[in-house]
Amino acid sequence: MSSGSDLSRLEEILLNEVAEAADLSALEAVRVSALGKKGRVSELMTTLGKLPPEERKGFGATVNTLKSKISDALDARRTTLEAAALSARLANEREDVTLPVRMGPELQGRIHPVSQVLDECIEIFADLGFEVAEGPDIETDELNFTKLNIPAEHPARQEHDTFYFHPKPDGSRLLLRTHTSPVQIRAMQSRKPPIRIIAPGRVYRCDSDQTHTPMFHQIEGLVIDEATHMGHLKWVLEEFAKAFFEVDNVTMRFRASHFPFTEPSMEVDIDASAIGKPGQWLEILGCGMVHPNVLANCGLDPEKYQGFAFGMGLDRITMLKYGLPDLRAFFSADLRWLRHYGFSLLDQPTLGGGLST
Ligand code: DAH
Numbered sequence: 001m002s003s004g005s006d007l008s009r010l011e012e013i014l015l016n017e018v019a020e021a022a023d024l025s026a027l028e029a030v031r032v033s034a035l036g037k038k039g040r041v042s043e044l045m046t047t048l049g050k051l052p053p054e055e056r057k058g059f060g061a062t063v064n065t066l067k068s069k070i071s072d073a074l075d076a077r078r079t080t081l082e083a084a085a086l087s088a089r090l091a092n093e094r095e096d097v098t099l100p101v102r103m104g105p106e107l108q109g110r111i112h113p114v115s116q117v118l119d120e121c122i123e124i125f126a127d128l129g130f131e132v133a134e135g136p137d138i139e140t141d142e143l144n145f146t147k148l149n150i151p152a153e154h155p156a157r158q159e160h161d162t163f164y165f166h167p168k169p170d171g172s173r174l175l176l177r178t179h180t181s182p183v184q185i186r187a188m189q190s191r192k193p194p195i196r197i198i199a200p201g202r203v204y205r206c207d208s209d210q211t212h213t214p215m216f217h218q219i220e221g222l223v224i225d226e227a228t229h230m231g232h233l234k235w236v237l238e239e240f241a242k243a244f245f246e247v248d249n250v251t252m253r254f255r256a257s258h259f260p261f262t263e264p265s266m267e268v269d270i271d272a273s274a275i276g277k278p279g280q281w282l283e284i285l286g287c288g289m290v291h292p293n294v295l296a297n298c299g300l301d302p303e304k305y306q307g308f309a310f311g312m313g314l315d316r317i318t319m320l321k322y323g324l325p326d327l328r329a330f331f332s333a334d335l336r337w338l339r340h341y342g343f344s345l346l347d348q349p350t351l352g353g354g355l356s357t
Contacts, residue, residue, distance in 0.1 A: 004062070007044075007062060007063070007066060010040060010041075010066070011066050011069065011070070014030070014034050014040070014041070014070050014073075015069070015070070015073055017030045017033075017034075018030055018070070018073045018074055018077050019073075019077065021077060021081070023081060023085070024078065024081050024082065024085065027074065027077055027078055027081060030074070031074050034070050034074075035067065035070060035071060035074075041063065041066060041067050041070060044063045044066075045060075045063060048060055048063075106345055106346070107344070107345075107346075109345050110338045110339055110342025110343060110344070110345075111342055111343040111344070111345060111347075112330075112338065112342060113318050113322055113324065113330070113341050113342065113343070114217055114314055114315055114318050114330060116318075116342075116343040116349065116356075117314055117317060117318040117321065117322075118200050118217070118219070118314060119348070119349050120244060120349040120355045120356065121198070121200065121219055121240075121244070121314070122198070122200070123349050123350060123351055123355065124239075124240055124243045124244060124351065124355075125198045125221070125240070127243075127351055128236060128239060128240075129196055130196050130197060130198045130221065131196065131197050131198075132197070132198055132199070132200070133183055133186070133187050133197040133198070133199045134183065134199060134201065135177070135180070135182055135183035135186050135199060135201065136177075137176060137177060137201070137202055137204070138165075138174055138175070138176060138177070139174070139175060139176075139177040139182050140172065140174060140175075141172060141173050141174075141175060142172075143182035143185050143186065144162075144175055144177050144178060144179070144181075144182045145157055146297075147182075147185045147294065147297045147298065148181055148182070148184070148185065148260065148261040148294060148297075149260040149261050149291050149293045149294050149297070150260045150261070154260065156259075156260050160178035160179070160205060161178075161205045161206035161207050162175050162176070162178050162205070162206070163175060163176040163204050163205075163206055163214075176203075176204035177201075177203055177204065178203055178204065178205050179203050179218055179220075179311060180199045180200070180201050180203060180218040180219065180220035180311060181220055181261060181309070181311060183197075183199035183201070183220055183222075184199070184220060184222045184261075184290075184294070184309055185294075185297070185298055187199070187222055188222075188224065188294075188295070188298035188299075188300055189298050189299065193224045193225055193226070193300065193305050193307075194223075194224065194225040195222060195223065195224040195225075195307070196222075196223050197221070197222050198219055198220065198221050198222075199219070199220040199221075199222070200217065200218070200219040200220075200314065201217065201218065201219075202215055202216070202217055203215070203216060203217065203218050208328075210326055210327065210328065211316075211327050212327065213315075213327055213328060213330070213331055215331065216313065216314075216315045216327070217313070217314035217315050218311055218312060218313055218314060219311075219312050219314050220309065220310070220311050220312075221236070221287075221308075221309060221310040221311075221312075222290070222307065222308075222309045223236070223307045223308055223309075224290065224295075224300065224305055224306070224307035225305070225306075225307060226304060226305060226306070227306075228306055228307045228308060229289075229306075230264075230289060230308065232308065233287060233289070233308035233310070234252075234254070236308075237252065237268060237285070237287065237310065238250060238252060241270055241274070241284075243351065243355070244317065244321065244355070245270075245274045245275060245321060246354075246355060246356065247274050249274075250270055250271065250274045251270070251271035251273070251274075252268055252269065252270050252271070253268070253269040253270075253271070253281055254266045254267075254268055255267045255268075255269065257286060257288075259286055259288060260291070261288075261290065261291050261294050261309070262286075262287065262288025262289055262290060262291055262308075262309060263288065263289060263291045263292070264288055264289060265286065265287070265288035266286070266287055266288055267283055267285070267286050267287075268283070268284055268285050268286075268287060268310075269281035269282055269283050269284065270282055270284055272320075275320055275321065275323075282320060284312060284313070284316065284317055284320070285310050285311060285312035285313070286310065286311050286312075287308065287309060287310035287311070288308065288309065288310075289306060289307070289308050290306065290307050290308065290309050315327055315330060318330075321356075322341065324341060343356075
């Protein structure tokens, strides 16, 4: 049974513990050991029932007073400790709000220059009314060569250093497409004229040096209608070159050439003053009027329909526009190269907002 002096002794001890609690968790420990279910003050209450009835009231009131004293002391100490903890945080946690915002992942990522140039080309040709068409990287001999007027034993087959798959039992062979031109065939077989498509994609040739890699990118163009002529071809290519190199004028040179799928065929050079290198001609693409045999191979009447096609090296025009010297670096997956030459994800090329700015 606790006497009055025991109680005041306990009060002194508890108040002292409260005063000495150095932080909030120490204070919580004191609270539990005093006022918790099995705390020293709470346990006093359990002794109440053993007292003679006349003492119960007085004892209960005294314990309650003790309880509220301790509880008040705990609250006061908590307020002090919380204020001290806050001051310590304020003193330690300093932010320099003048520092630039740290780059999040969306700003650290970079668009590969070829992807950027592809988006630029799509934007330009879409504005000229072209649709994007696609074909598979693994093609048949038929679509990559035969239908394009390159029959078996034609020397052009040797010019394309083709990656072939093993022949099938029927003798036919699949291959990695050597150019995007088979998409012309797919387009002519699957839609009715007027046809106006571009077909960007990967192409493969067994070739490797500073300007050749076994995989590279082309963009094919095809326009088929009843009265399409070479003037249209020239105009489209000039509009493209001006928009792409972001200049008011581009001088182009059309050189007679030969491709089995066009007649006549031309290679096109641009005067490199457009990219700040006057006095040089740079080849950018091959083109021509679609060969009547190719139209016929796709079920189109060459007496009724005609059109033009072109094929451009995407990696090549990327190197020209952005001054990148070594094609192999494009595909070496070197993050430092990509961080240096890559484009921001948030900079979508648009004709209205600027292609490359
Ligand atoms: N397919 C040709 C190549 O890879 C490029 C080409 C030339 C495509 C003339 C065409 C074209 O559509 O008309 O070398």
